[in-house]
Amino acid sequence: MENPVQRRFGDNVRTLRQEAGMGQAELAEAVTAQGVPMRLNTVSRIENGLRSTDITELLAIAVALGDHVSPNRLLIGPEAGEEPIALTPNRVVEAYWAWRWAAGDGRLPDEDGIPVYGDRTFPQLNRPHDPPDLTTVDEVASWSKQLAGVDREIWRAVRELGIPARVVLAYARMLEHPIFHGRDGELGPSASEDHPEDPT
Structure with a gap:
């Protein structure tokens, strides 16, 4: 069964690589230059959703793609609207809420899809560079x-x-x-x- 998280990550890597004008071999070399060995075949398998990516590889790919790419952009995607985003095979939320959560702005909606507002603890813990105004x-x-x-x-x-x-x-x-x-x-x-x- 296809992993939707893996599939989306691969699609995002391909899109951003192409936007950067890089070939798969170039991306593999750029990732390897970050101290994380990667071959062209590995990039191809990642982009096609056939290979999972560990945390070290995720960060190295984000760095290798250029200073305009964040790990969150690779994980979630270019949109922040109502389109569904699978965070796990069993947890799907709208892209807006996925971005809000990933950016440390607020918690995910509850299991019934009801938004959770007013929680100051979450941004305090997850936005140390830009803490909320208390x-x-x-x-x-x-x-x-x-x-x-x-x-x-x-x-x-x-x-x-x-x-x-x-x-x-x-x-x-x-x-x-x-x-x-x-x-x-x-x-x-x-x-x-x-x-x-x-x-x-």
């Missing part, structure tokens, strides 16, 4: 006096300077990222600074 309404309210001036500047940026609101909000989130600290003309306070006291 700020509460009460915490924001505790800063209301200090934020009054910030609020005015945000709306000025949006209305008078024409900066899209999404860009302003993204900038505010990025201020906590390490990339913004330790540079000349620092853009925001260090994330390690203590919570300032209310001067009033």
Whole structure:
């Protein structure tokens, strides 16, 4: 019996290899260059769904295909809509939910297909590079006096300077990222600074 997961993975490898302008022999050489020996015949069998792929090979194939390919793209595919995706021979979900789960955004729907929302633990565990915002309404309210001036500047940026609101909000989130600290003309306070006291 054909394994649907194996079949989809093989199709994705073939599509991305062809898009990269690589032959099967070239891909085999590129994977081997990553320290994972692979022959042309192995690539052919993988693409035809005739051979399973271990984790080391999966990662090496993703790297070999170029810096635009992620392991998730190989495992799931190019779409994130309502089309069914087999995660195992016995568990099928819509592609959207498969991508959301694989990206660490949220849990899979339950066995009845009902989506599960509001679980902050899942992204905390599965998105360490981009943890969820756990700020509460009460915490924001505790800063209301200090934020009054910030609020005015945000709306000025949006209305008078024409900066899209999404860009302003993204900038505010990025201020906590390490990339913004330790540079000349620092853009925001260090994330390690203590919570300032209310001067009033």
